[in-house]
Amino acid sequence: MSSENGKLLPETDAGGLNFEATELTLGLPGESRVTSDGVAKLGSKRGFSETVDLSLGDNKNTNKFGQSQIDVPEAAKSPVSKAQVVGWPPVRGYAKRRTKSCKYVKVAVDGAPYLRKVDLEMYNTYQQLLTSLEDMFSCFTIRNYLSDKKLDQVNGIEYVPTYEDKDGDWMLVGDVPWQMFVESCKRLRLMKSSEAVGLAAPRTPPKCSSAS
Amino acid sequence: MMNYFPDEVLEHVFDSIASHKDRNSVSLVCKSWYRIERYSRRRVFIGNCYSISPERLIARFPGLKSLTLKGKPHFADFNLVPYDWGGFVYPWIKALAESGIGLEELRLKRMVVSDESLELLSKSFANFKSLVLVSCEGFSADGLAAVAANCRFLRELDLQENEVDDHRGHWLSCFPESCTSLVSLNFACLKGEVNLGALERLVSRSPNLKSLRLNRLVPLDTLQKLLMRAPQLVDLGIGSYVHDPSSEASNKLKHAIQRCKSIVSLSGFLEVAPRCMSAIYPICGNLTTLNLSYAPGLHGNKLTKLIQHCRKLQRLWILDRIGDKGLGVVASTCKELQELRVFPSDPFGAGNDAVTEEGLVLVSAGCPKLNSLLYFCQQMTNAALITVARNCPNFIRFRLCILDPVKPDPVTNQPLDEGFGAIVQSCKRLKRLSLSGLLTDQVFLYIGMYAEQLEMLSIAFAADSDKGMLYVLNGCKKLRKLEIRDCPFGNSALLEDVGKYETMRSLWMSSCEVTLGGCKTVAEKMPSLNVEIINESDQTEFNLDEGQKVDKMYLYRTLVGHRKDAPESVWIL
Numbered sequence: 078m079s080s081e082n083g084k085l086l087p088e089t090d091a092g093g094l095n096f097e098a099t100e101l102t103l104g105l106p107g108e109s110r111v112t113s114d115g116v117a118k119l120g121s122k123r124g125f126s127e128t129v130d131l132s133l134g135d136n137k138n139t140n141k142f143g144q145s146q147i148d149v150p151e152a153a154k155s156p157v158s159k160a161q162v163v164g165w166p167p168v169r170g171y172a173k174r175r176t177k178s179c180k181y182v183k184v185a186v187d188g189a190p191y192l193r194k195v196d197l198e199m200y201n202t203y204q205q206l207l208t209s210l211e212d213m214f215s216c217f218t219i220r221n222y223l224s225d226k227k228l229d230q231v232n233g234i235e236y237v238p239t240y241e242d243k244d245g246d247w248m249l250v251g252d253v254p255w256q257m258f259v260e261s262c263k264r265l266r267l268m269k270s271s272e273a274v275g276l277a278a279p280r281t282p283p284k285c286s287s288a289s
Numbered sequence: 290m291m292n293y294f295p296d297e298v299l300e301h302v303f304d305s306i307a308s309h310k311d312r313n314s315v316s317l318v319c320k321s322w323y324r325i326e327r328y329s330r331r332r333v334f335i336g337n338c339y340s341i342s343p344e345r346l347i348a349r350f351p352g353l354k355s356l357t358l359k360g361k362p363h364f365a366d367f368n369l370v371p372y373d374w375g376g377f378v379y380p381w382i383k384a385l386a387e388s389g390i391g392l393e394e395l396r397l398k399r400m401v402v403s404d405e406s407l408e409l410l411s412k413s414f415a416n417f418k419s420l421v422l423v424s425c426e427g428f429s430a431d432g433l434a435a436v437a438a439n440c441r442f443l444r445e446l447d448l449q450e451n452e453v454d455d456h457r458g459h460w461l462s463c464f465p466e467s468c469t470s471l472v473s474l475n476f477a478c479l480k481g482e483v484n485l486g487a488l489e490r491l492v493s494r495s496p497n498l499k500s501l502r503l504n505r506l507v508p509l510d511t512l513q514k515l516l517m518r519a520p521q522l523v524d525l526g527i528g529s530y531v532h533d534p535s536s537e538a539s540n541k542l543k544h545a546i547q548r549c550k551s552i553v554s555l556s557g558f559l560e561v562a563p564r565c566m567s568a569i570y571p572i573c574g575n576l577t578t579l580n581l582s583y584a585p586g587l588h589g590n591k592l593t594k595l596i597q598h599c600r601k602l603q604r605l606w607i608l609d610r611i612g613d614k615g616l617g618v619v620a621s622t623c624k625e626l627q628e629l630r631v632f633p634s635d636p637f638g639a640g641n642d643a644v645t646e647e648g649l650v651l652v653s654a655g656c657p658k659l660n661s662l663l664y665f666c667q668q669m670t671n672a673a674l675i676t677v678a679r680n681c682p683n684f685i686r687f688r689l690c691i692l693d694p695v696k697p698d699p700v701t702n703q704p705l706d707e708g709f710g711a712i713v714q715s716c717k718r719l720k721r722l723s724l725s726g727l728l729t730d731q732v733f734l735y736i737g738m739y740a741e742q743l744e745m746l747s748i749a750f751a752a753d754s755d756k757g758m759l760y761v762l763n764g765c766k767k768l769r770k771l772e773i774r775d776c777p778f779g780n781s782a783l784l785e786d787v788g789k790y791e792t793m794r795s796l797w798m799s800s801c802e803v804t805l806g807g808c809k810t811v812a813e814k815m816p817s818l819n820v821e822i823i824n825e826s827d828q829t830e831f832n833l834d835e836g837q838k839v840d841k842m843y844l845y846r847t848l849v850g851h852r853k854d855a856p857e858s859v860w861i862l
């Protein structure tokens with residue numbers, strides 16, 4: 078939407094439409110609101126973009142809208158950008174509703190032409206995650222080292238779920254408690270069993286049955 | 290002449306008058322009516338806790354049983370008020386406790402509630418039945434424990450959106466075995482664990498329990514057990530709702546839910562996996578209230594499929610991830626809809642999932658009973674608002690928040706004056722209005738002309754001059770609360786008719802053009818108002834220059850003069 082309307086933003090001159098009346102001024106509070114020809118500007122309100130980055134109070138509650146601040150000049154050009162103003166938008170409980178509880182990670186499967194994304198926050202256990210991955214990549218079977226229960230074999234190729242952690246190491250899925258895994262997982266890779274020999278857990282007999 | 294009616298008869302007549310406004314009117318008729326009314330008054334609502342003192346309340350209404358108090362100004366919800374501004378409930382509880390008043394119900398909004406106050410409350414009123422805390426702060430689980438332990442006849446403990454320090458979950462275990470009177474228990478806003486066994490036992494021994502709202506840390510198997518023990522529930526708030534639909538646990542849950550044939554209100558889903566929602570379908574047909582605004586994980590087909598089962602819905606709170614299409618499903622399914630709230634899931638994001646004017650138009654066309662709206666959207670057009678006004682003339686509350694607050698109509702590039710003008714002209718019963726988008730003085734002219742029943746108005750980043758504010762102050766005779774931020778309203782608007790503020794509860798102005806001198810003038814002319822200047826800057830010396838613009842001003846009428854509990858950042862003129 079914003080790109081369509083880019084040329085119609087009030088700050089830009091969109092030929093023929095009178096924007097002066099509603100033009101946002103960027104002067105600081107107290108500065109003269111008079112245009113160069115001496116006539117008081119109609120739009121003498123403090124522009125939305127001016128309030129960005131003003132610290133309007135040090136609250137005990139941290140600013141729920143606190144993300145990285147953007148320079149005022151940059152915000153002036155496109156108010157639809159990520160500029161933040163204290164108390165705007167006026168929504169309480171925002172922090173609870175935020176999609177902060179979304180943790181999307183990429184899932185790569187050896188041999189698949191494209192990657193998928195899953196939200197790890199959607200699941201409570203490894204089992205749920207693996208079942209969901211199986212649904213997503215329904216033609217593959219996933220080796221589950223957590224339980225001895227073998228997942229249904231459809232076409233006989235087994236995959237081992239691995240993940241890249243915060244340190245950049247590739248780990249076998251399932252060793253650490255679930256919540257710890259969610260926090261440290263950056264991306265998932267379903268590795269072909271045949272390549273996963275080095276990661277095989279010692280208690281499970283390595284069963285690299287691969288078919289064509 | 291009413292003199293020959295004995296007092297008891299009048300009392301009986303007054304009993305049937307429930308509304309506060311009407312009872313207030315009754316008390317103004319004559320001295321004997323005033324006397325009879327005050328002794329028979331059981332419920333009192335105080336919209337601003339600083340407008341009156343506890344002593345005067347107690348003196349006038351000795352038979353008081355139920356008290357509602359509101360503290361901080363509304364904009365405190367959006368971080369515009371210092372945390373220590375005020376609104377302490379302790380002096381009220383202390384005074385009531387010492388007076389011998391048989392308090393049974395206390396409802397607080399935006400107040401500071403200490404553990405000490407909760408403890409005093411729990412020990413002072415033998416018949417205490419109901420505690421409702423909305424958007425409050427200052428207490429911990431210890432305060433809740435005191436209430437649980439000491440209020441022997443507690444019926445209601447309702448915690449809504451409070452900031453609670455509750456890392457200790459012991460409070461729930463403090464309900465004694467003898468407590469069997471619970472009707473409503475809502476702890477959805479608590480972040481800590483509770484003793485699940487204690488929770489199950491409590492629910493088991495509460496046959497009158499009608500409303501139960503759990504927090505995020507109540508797991509699924511506990512939910513299932515609770516539902517099995519409380520099939521009579523009318524209102525349910527689910528905490529965590531993640532399960533594998535094909536599992537045994539899920540089947541048991543489905544069975545438990547199906548037994549709850551009385552549930553008409555559903556909320557929570559603080560943690561949810563979309564594919565689990567089908568377990569809820571059996572009860573959707575009965576729902577009149579559905580709150581999914583804490584469930585960002587629900588969107589797309591799974592969400593609309595759920596909505597399609599909810600044909601009786603009257604109130605829907607949802608995130609904007611529903612999208613315009615989803616709102617179309619609401620429009621075609623929920624013909625009884627009266628209240629819709631669409632919250633932003635990602636206010637600073639690209640807005641891919643957000644809603645626009647299209648969704649609102651669809652709902653207005655499909656839901657003729659719509660009378661209450663809170664709508665956060667990416668954009669709005671005048672044409673859409675005009676259509677909505679025509680489709681839904683019954684709005685009582687209309688709150689529109691365009692995420693970019695100065696955005697014009699994207700189609701015509703005009704301000705949204707005409708659109709909002711159509712709303713106020715069409716909706717003759719409008720009591721509450723929040724504006725956003727690019728707006729000039731013109732919209733305020735319309736509001737002043739047409740919004741005759743308007744009681745509360747919220748304005749941000751709007752108007753061109755003082756005229757805007759004057760139109761409103763002159764035109765809206767029933768205005769009670771006016772809150773303004775970032776508008777070019779200055780002293781001449783503020784000072785035009787200072788007597789008006791005595792007819793209102795309060796006025797908030799922040800980041801406007803009013804100066805210290807202007808505020809001082811209001812304070813001088815109107816001793817019945819408290820004029821507060823909130824100054825949170827780090828300046829060690831107050832700049833006493835009269836021409837200095839005031840960052841935040843909050844004024845309100847009061848019968849008891851300056852309050853004594855203001856922090857350093859608040860200066861009462």
